[in-house]
Amino acid sequence: MRKRLANKVAIVTGAGSGMGKAISIAFANEGAKVLVADRQSETLNQTKDEIISNDNIAESIVTDMTNPTDVKKMIQAAVDKFGKLDILVNNAGIMDNFKTVETTTDTLWNQVLAVNLTGPFQACREAITVMKDQPDGGVIINNASIGGLFGARGGAAYTASKHGLIGVTENIAATYGTFGNIRANAIAPGGVATNIGSSLTDPDPLGGRAIAASGANEAPMGQPEQIANVALFLASDESSFVNGDVVKADGGWTAR
Ligand SMILES: NC(=O)c1ccc[n+]([C@@H]2O[C@H](COP(=O)([O-])OP(=O)(O)OC[C@H]3O[C@@H](n4cnc5c(N)ncnc54)[C@H](O)[C@@H]3O)[C@@H](O)[C@H]2O)c1
Numbered sequence: 080m081r082k083r084l085a086n087k088v089a090i091v092t093g094a095g096s097g098m099g100k101a102i103s104i105a106f107a108n109e110g111a112k113v114l115v116a117d118r119q120s121e122t123l124n125q126t127k128d129e130i131i132s133n134d135n136i137a138e139s140i141v142t143d144m145t146n147p148t149d150v151k152k153m154i155q156a157a158v159d160k161f162g163k164l165d166i167l168v169n170n171a172g173i174m175d176n177f178k179t180v181e182t183t184t185d186t187l188w189n190q191v192l193a194v195n196l197t198g199p200f201q202a203c204r205e206a207i208t209v210m211k212d213q214p215d216g217g218v219i220i221n222n223a224s225i226g227g228l229f230g231a232r233g234g235a236a237y238t239a240s241k242h243g244l245i246g247v248t249e250n251i252a253a254t255y256g257t258f259g260n261i262r263a264n265a266i267a268p269g270g271v272a273t274n275i276g277s278s279l280t281d282p283d284p285l286g287g288r289a290i291a292a293s294g295a296n297e298a299p300m301g302q303p304e305q306i307a308n309v310a311l312f313l314a315s316d317e318s319s320f321v322n323g324d325v326v327k328a329d330g331g332w333t334a335r
Contacts, residue, residue: 082110083315088161090114090153092144092202093171095122097273098222100129101303102168102310107135109311111166114157116142118171144171144198145190154205163213166314167206169199169244170222174278175234177286188236195240200247203263207255216260220313221248222306223265225329231289241267245325252323262322264313269329271301299330 089106093099094115107113107130117123120141130137138160142153157164172195210217226232227241251263309328312318
């Protein structure tokens with residue numbers, strides 16, 4: 080049977096851990112050549128090695144999404160190594176210890192916005208310049224969050240960054256999707272068992288209270304592979320008429 084991403088070239092950011100790792104492995108298993116990117120070289124290369132040990136194809140590039148030169152090089156590397164770029168998954172992201180507007184410093188704000196919004200925006204810009212001239216266009220998938228749709232699933236900076244990422248996604252869909260051949264969709268995961276929780280070293284009490292009030296403690300917990308399956312659908316031609324959507328994958332947390 081033909082693989083779902085046969086002959087496709089993909090970039091996945093934040094590929095060294097959690098959902099980015101699962102997405103990279105799933106894409107490669109479905110026939111994509113995957114350029115895996117992360118700021119952490121050790122875990123990044125573990126992902127690459129795992130893909131290659133499955134007899135699939137991957138290259139890696141150390142990329143800090145807060146560095147515009149790195150972002151540019153990452154997009155160019157896909158074209159240099161594999162000849163084109165069909166799929167960009169902006170997945171790398173960081174949390175903000177649930178800090179409220181009052182307790183969010185300018186440093187924290189700038190850091191979270193740089194990783195979660197500005198870097199992905201720049202990657203989209205660079206990818207679109209490549210994709211728009213390709214006969215088959217391309218697909219952009221931005222890993223946002225339920226925090227991109229509601230007010231109390233992260234701190235102020237995280238919430239703003241993910242709302243912004245959904246806005247960029249919808250803008251690309253409305254322009255390059257409607258009047259071109261580049262589709263853009265976002266995923267809004269609920270709680271997923273990854274390493275991101277280890278960054279919650281100093282949770283803000285008020286921010287934490289608001290999140291608890293949203294039912295977070297009783298929300299179902301997902302696995303990275305469950306999000307990878309959503310990404311796989313959005314990356315493949317099976318979703319050819321899906322453009323500008325935000326796919327919630329939260330086990331029903333926000334349905335209640
Ligand atoms: N885990 C959850 O519950 C959850 C829920 C909703 C959304 N998300 C989003 O999913 C995405 C993936 O998160 P995860 O849960 O798999 O986390 P994770 O911490 O397991 O993995 C994130 C990866 O991103 C990398 N990264 C961080 N900053 C980077 C930078 N500046 N440049 C390049 N790489 C960088 C890290 O090194 C890490 O390998 C994030 O955007 C996160 O906001 C997570």
